[in-house]
Amino acid sequence: MSTPAPPPAPVLPLTWSPRRNRYVLLPLCGVMVIVFTVLAFALPANWHTNDRAAMVVCGLIFAGVALMLARPRVSADETGVTVVNFVRSRRLAWAEIVRVNLRAGDPWVILDLADGTSLAAVGIQPGAGRAQAVTAARTLRDLVDDRGTARR
Template identity: 30%
Template structure:
């Protein structure tokens, strides 16, 4: 199976950076507290090495969850619009999509569908500034090319 050719591939700029910083901090905290349990002067004497490992493993789980924020991506091409938020990747054909907009009080852009339905596109966020605006403009150009019409921006 051949992969579709994508005219636009957009990933957020700031969210992955913040997610990596947060993941490092969370992991450092869990490792530190896991290792500090070996000190006799903390007042807790009935904790063992299994508790240390458990605290560190909980940190690994939290870190993995935080690192999911590095995954968001928007891809646009002739086949449609592919959105990957945290885990799922979904492809929407052009006949399903009405457009991409940024809500006034939103965290990310919305991919619009008929019947006033939408999904949040975590890849396109206002805090990315001019890059996000450029991605929105490029999306609208491709939407016009592949759909022939563009829904007016809100």
């Protein structure tokens, strides 16, 4: 009997992101801006210009928050991993990542780092599909195992 061949290494660069969130949130941003702008002009005549401007600004603020919610992703390339979360992004070399965790009940992948801290990788989350998140976490873990230990 022959030993089964290991699965082929994934081709880099790879990007994981909750696509359904983006498909919903990006059009919603445009709709919010349009609705609040239309409401601002449809207000009764006794509303002042600054009230109308405030309505438009509220639409822009809500759209900005929705854009932040659509931001998360995890990108892997030859030199490391870029984790983009809601507000911040961080670039990690392969050797900086010690372990990739996705336990039952976790809202997203957690990366244990060489400096003793952890980093949430919101771009890989079971809310977008458990099987898809597990596959993405395993792929990232395999990449960390292959590339992180080879350069330590």
